[in-house]
Amino acid sequence: MLTIDLRKYPQPRIRHHTNPQVYLPRHQLHVVPPSYPPCIERLDWHHLFSDGRPPTIVDIGCGMGRFLLSYALNHPEQNILGIEVRKPAADWITTVINGEGIKNAAALWYSVANGLPFLDDASVEMVTYFFPDPWFKKRHIKRRAFTPALVAEIYRILRPDGALYLMTDVPMVDEYQREILHQHGGFSIEEVHSDDEWFAERTDQELFCLSKGIPYVRLRCRKR
């Protein structure tokens, strides 16, 4: 449960999707729109976390940050980095983090289509990617963030005992992601049914699914 009173932080109106080009790697674009997030090569963790250490957990596509904020409050000894392509969402989470004086959470405006070069090899314990945008139409699938290149990046940054955690309520996305993971071959995939073996923190989309009785799949993909 998130214990922050979010009414203190009026949320801006945020569109479901932003400029379609931000979902593609920058090097594929002929003209880079001004709304394209910065391509970050290195980060100084002292600017993001009070202990100056890199994150132990990375939440890709953190949305409005419910999971990120709850996790940070429940695990003050860990640093959590959220990555979000929609600037107003990343900015709003940063306002909440600053307003609440949270020292171990940060939200980065960035497109993971450009990899994760600012995270060192074998440095992260957990990567989460919860309820990715499904991009149902065939011609839009190239906008899905979960690509063989991203999976290779996740594998690179995970510690030997680390794991990638996935949730989706869209069966075709689940199938697509499992196929990419199988092709990579570096993960052992387990479906998690018991809440006891999962995070206590919830995402906004997860709460929506729970409230509507929409089933969803939870996968733990341990690095082999």
Ligand SMILES: C[S@@+](CC[C@H](N)C(=O)[O-])C[C@H]1O[C@@H](n2cnc3c(N)ncnc32)[C@H](O)[C@@H]1O
């Ligand atoms: C359906 S929302 C889910 C948000 C949150 N994880 C949840 O479960 O409530 C998917 C999120 O992924 C973000 N996203 C999509 N593509 C991305 C990319 N290439 N880089 C970073 N974030 C991305 C979207 O902007 C959106 O906030």
